[in-house]
Amino acid sequence: MTRSLESYRDLFPVLKEQLYLNHAGVAPTSLRAAEAVRGWMEDIVHHGIKHERGWEAHCERVRGLAARLINAEPGEIAFVRNTSHGLGLVAEGLDWTPGDEVVVASSLEYPSNVYPWLHLKDRGVTVREIQTPEGGVTPEAVAAALTPSTRLVAVSSVQFATGYRTDLDAVGALCERAGVLFCVDGIQSVGCIPVDVKKSRIHFLSADSHKWMLGIAGIGFLYVAKDVLPRLRPVLVGWRSTTDAWNFNRSHFELRPDAGKLEEGSAAYTGIYALGAALELLHEVGVDAISARIRELLGQLETGLRGLGCDVGPAPEHRAGILTFLPPEGEARALGAWLAGREVALSVRRGRVRLSPHFYNLPEEMDRLVELVRTHRG
Structure with a gap:
């Protein structure tokens, strides 16, 4: 594939409104x-x-x-x-x-x-x-x-x-x-x-x-x-x-x-x-390219969230498209609601925040999520 992954973002107008990290829940569909x-x-x-x-x-x-x-x-x-x-x-x-x-x-x-x-x-x-x-x-x-x-x-x-x-x-x-x-x-x-x-x-x-x-x-x-x-x-x-x-x-x-x-x-x-x-x-796009991109984004999220003291899982060898984390203070539901109020699409499942980016998400969006979590912690 010669076309850049970022070039597909225009097919998903929701990305102009939200930081969309909930593809394990309900994904936005495309203009196509x-x-x-x-x-x-x-x-x-x-x-x-x-x-x-x-x-x-x-x-x-x-x-x-x-x-x-x-x-x-x-x-x-x-x-x-x-x-x-x-x-x-x-x-x-x-x-x-x-x-x-x-x-x-x-x-x-x-x-x-x-x-x-x-x-x-x-x-x-x-x-x-x-x-x-x-x-x-x-x-x-x-x-x-x-x-x-x-x-x-x-x-x-x-x-x-x-x-x-x-x-x-x-x-x-x-x-x-x-x-x-x-x-x-x-x-x-x-x-x-x-x-x-x-x-x-x-x-x-x-x-x-x-x-x-x-x-x-x-x-x-x-x-x-x-x-x-x-x-x-x-x-x-x-x-x-x-x-x-x-x-x-x-x-x-x-x-x-x-x-x-x-x-x-x-x-x-x-x-x-x-x-x-x-x-x-x-x-x-190609599933191999999609999988590689998601893996990179999740690795970036893991590094940033661990740096804030969050408990993050699963381990890379058991990972597909989902990363879950628990903030140090343990208030996943409160954090999830706070992030949702700031146009972040995510889920809270069984007491943990669940993040699930797709191939068109950007590395800078992962940095933004980490910074939002940092801000919430004060």
């Missing part, structure tokens, strides 16, 4: 994504359904962009409303038997990766806890939680509250050796760091687009490895789930063999068009 949605809206306003075939073709291009981002095949990608939707399709679609266990760090994970598994209780499925004394899921902790009854391991690629990055390659290899399914909540990594579902031996990965992918809420994608697709029963079915979807003159109930069987009805064109523009931008 807005224009893509506006273009589709103008089309249907002025031409009705005339260009529907073009819309469908575009959706397939977006499916391909999503697949490329995580090294999957297009046929392994289904569009979903959000991360919870995708994880729910997995939880409800597998053929559980009483006594099966799901291994998950329920005390640490975001609820989206806990509730779908707890909901299986009435089907005789037990949730077994992964111990997380270090604030993250380690391969050793997963191994300790496995039993002969383990059917599936569910983890987040990056923990939302602590920022701890899971070693997906190691956990995936462990699951493969144990003969269990591997399901990943990928919302805190896809668009932030490289993700390779094949290398990591992942069977299922779900991610919404409104965080690191720089899309909008209400659209994301679910990856289902093609070798386990036959084992996943669609929770809902409709005309689009079938092999002869566009033939409305007969009923021919044969489910598609690819992940498209999980899309039961009409496409969410506005969301998919926004997602497409967002994914094109990520591919244009």
